Amino acid sequence: MYRLLTPFDYFEPQSVREAVELLARFGHRARVIAGGTDLVISMKKRQLTPECLIALAGLEELRFIEFDPVAGLRLGPLCTHAEIARSPLVREHFGMLATACNEVGTPQVRNMGTIGGNLCKAGPSQDTPPPLVALEAKLRLLGPQGERVVPLDQFCTGPFCTVLSSDELVVEILIPPLPPGGAGCYKWFTKVTVTDETLAGAGVVVVRGPGDVCADVRIGLGSVAPMAIRARKAEALLRGNRPAPGLVWEAAERAAQEAEPRSRAAYRRHLVKVLVNEAITELWPLTADLPGGLG
Amino acid sequence: MKVFAGFDINGQTHELGIEPHQLLIEVLRDHLGLTGTKHSCGVGNCGACTVLVDGVPVLACMTLALAVRGKRILTIEGLAGGPELHPLQRAFVDLGAIQCGYCTPGMILTAKALLDRNPAPTAAEVREALAGNICRCTGYVKIVEAVLAAAEKMRGREVAP
Numbered sequence: 001m002y003r004l005l006t007p008f009d010y011f012e013p014q015s016v017r018e019a020v021e022l023l024a025r026f027g028h029r030a031r032v033i034a035g036g037t038d039l040v041i042s043m044k045k046r047q048l049t050p051e052c053l054i055a056l057a058g059l060e061e062l063r064f065i066e067f068d069p070v071a072g073l074r075l076g077p078l079c080t081h082a083e084i085a086r087s088p089l090v091r092e093h094f095g096m097l098a099t100a101c102n103e104v105g106t107p108q109v110r111n112m113g114t115i116g117g118n119l120c121k122a123g124p125s126q127d128t129p130p131p132l133v134a135l136e137a138k139l140r141l142l143g144p145q146g147e148r149v150v151p152l153d154q155f156c157t158g159p160f161c162t163v164l165s166s167d168e169l170v171v172e173i174l175i176p177p178l179p180p181g182g183a184g185c186y187k188w189f190t191k192v193t194v195t196d197e198t199l200a201g202a203g204v205v206v207v208r209g210p211g212d213v214c215a216d217v218r219i220g221l222g223s224v225a226p227m228a229i230r231a232r233k234a235e236a237l238l239r240g241n242r243p244a245p246g247l248v249w250e251a252a253e254r255a256a257q258e259a260e261p262r263s264r265a266a267y268r269r270h271l272v273k274v275l276v277n278e279a280i281t282e283l284w285p286l287t288a289d290l291p292g293g294l295g
Numbered sequence: 296m297k298v299f300a301g302f303d304i305n306g307q308t309h310e311l312g313i314e315p316h317q318l319l320i321e322v323l324r325d326h327l328g329l330t331g332t333k334h335s336c337g338v339g340n341c342g343a344c345t346v347l348v349d350g351v352p353v354l355a356c357m358t359l360a361l362a363v364r365g366k367r368i369l370t371i372e373g374l375a376g377g378p379e380l381h382p383l384q385r386a387f388v389d390l391g392a393i394q395c396g397y398c399t400p401g402m403i404l405t406a407k408a409l410l411d412r413n414p415a416p417t418a419a420e421v422r423e424a425l426a427g428n429i430c431r432c433t434g435y436v437k438i439v440e441a442v443l444a445a446a447e448k449m450r451g452r453e454v455a456p
């Protein structure tokens with residue numbers, strides 16, 4: 001690894017429109033930089049040597065946190081992990097996302113790193129995708145051709161790969177509100193290293209419906225597949241049923257089978273089982289008297 | 296291509312010709328001779344390069360210099376603001392929270408940001424705030440003690456100026 005960067009041209013667009021125009025002009029030769037906590041390292045390693053960097057940091061229009069009971073939460077991609085983790089709106093409505101953002105890196109990394117950068121990096125062990133896929137988040141993308149909205153579970157196409165084309169930006173993260181009787185949490189285990197990279201993570205949402213059955217359950221898994229995935233077979237076992245301890249354990253085992261860890265597979269699968277079982281067991285009693293959703 | 300930009304470092308304005316690929320750590324250490332900011336891992340793990348930008352701890356080894364032009368940058372050299380050490384520096388010296396000293400500037404600046412926001416932290420809050428600053432020497436116990444002692448001193452100073 002090198003300690004310094006190689007030269008590049010540098011642009012500070014004054015609007016999102018201008019940023020997209022610059023991307024369209026330079027295409028693959030350009031990269032956008034948000035917090036830089038991933039990109040600068042890739043550039044020091046010479047994995048990436050963009051000819052041109054387009055800095056997003058000055059674009060205040062990409063930095064917002066808004067909640068509406070019908071539309072849900074709208075997050076600007078430039079919000080840092082620290083801003084999201086301490087946001088009263090996020091903590092009240094989607095505490096599981098605040099938990100995940102507070103788990104990223106170190107305090108300094110959370111002050112610099114953004115949620116948009118976290119999602120666009122698309123590493124398998126990134127912490128915000130598991131809770132966000134469980135919350136069925138969508139991303140609004142903007143390019144020269146206009147806008148499109150992509151569900152997060154269709155955004156990643158593989159490790160470090162997304163559907164984002166070289167002239168598109170993520171301009172908004174949308175999280176629909178949880179239905180009444182819904183609750184969620186994020187649970188994880190880390191590697192024991194200086195940065196405590198996540199070894200297995202589970203973002204889980206449980207919704208209690210009439211008749212005290214599990215009306216809906218969504219299990220997002222991170223670090224155990226090429227990208228964050230939904231454990232849909234495990235979800236199907238629980239949906240419409242009362243989550244008795246035996247059934248929850250069976251679903252947790254099914255989730256572990258759905259995981260496809262590349263390394264330390266047996267251990268990671270075991271962790272998935274423990275995390276999913278614990279999450280659902282803890283969430284179910286919380287859903288008993290919920291007037292609204294509680295992420 | 297060089298860009299001329301104004302930097303507010305420790306309360307002084309510097310007009311510097313900067314290349315866009317230069318990192319804040321290079322500008323501080325190599326252009327301005329402010330070698331108090333340490334360069335260690337270079338990848339965001341250790342916190343030795345921590346400086347405060349508008350009061351927030353960030354890593355100078357991963358920050359493009361141009362990205363912080365016009366913002367208030369505080370390095371360890373600007374903390375005391377006179378011949379007297381800042382209470383955090385005093386406490387680190389008095390309580391033996393410094394051994395080799397390589398982590399110290401980053402530790403102290405991170406601690407300053409904590410105390411500005413929370414003048415009466417618990418030991419657990421101090422440890423949490425300093426979680427991104429690695430010390431290979433002290434074992435952290437004396438560092439936490441020094442931050443708590445400085446916090447107490449600074450609270451006292453505020454009630455009786």
Ligand SMILES: Cc1cc2nc3c(=O)[nH]c(=O)nc-3n(C[C@H](O)[C@H](O)[C@H](O)COP(=O)(O)OP(=O)(O)OC[C@H]3O[C@@H](n4cnc5c(N)ncnc54)[C@H](O)[C@@H]3O)c2cc1C
Pocket residue numbers: 031032033034035036037038039040056077078103104105106109112113114115116117118119120121125126127128164168169170171195196197198338339340
């Ligand atoms: C010491 C350390 C520890 C870390 N620990 C963790 C951890 O525990 N968990 C974790 O998940 N991550 C971790 N990270 C990774 C990193 O901090 C996060 O992924 C961070 O959120 C990246 O955001 P950024 O703004 O710094 O991205 P940048 O580095 O600025 O950008 C990353 C990529 O996304 C692209 N990009 C950024 N914003 C947009 C946008 N709006 N539209 C289109 N493309 C965009 C960039 O072009 C680049 O390719 C760690 C990093 C470090 C250095």
Ligand code: FES
Pocket residue numbers: 333334335336337338339340341342343344345354355356357
């Ligand atoms: S040198 Fe910047 S974090 Fe280690």
Ligand code: FES
Pocket residue numbers: 392393394395396397398399429430431432433
């Ligand atoms: S005193 Fe040596 S690294 Fe902390």
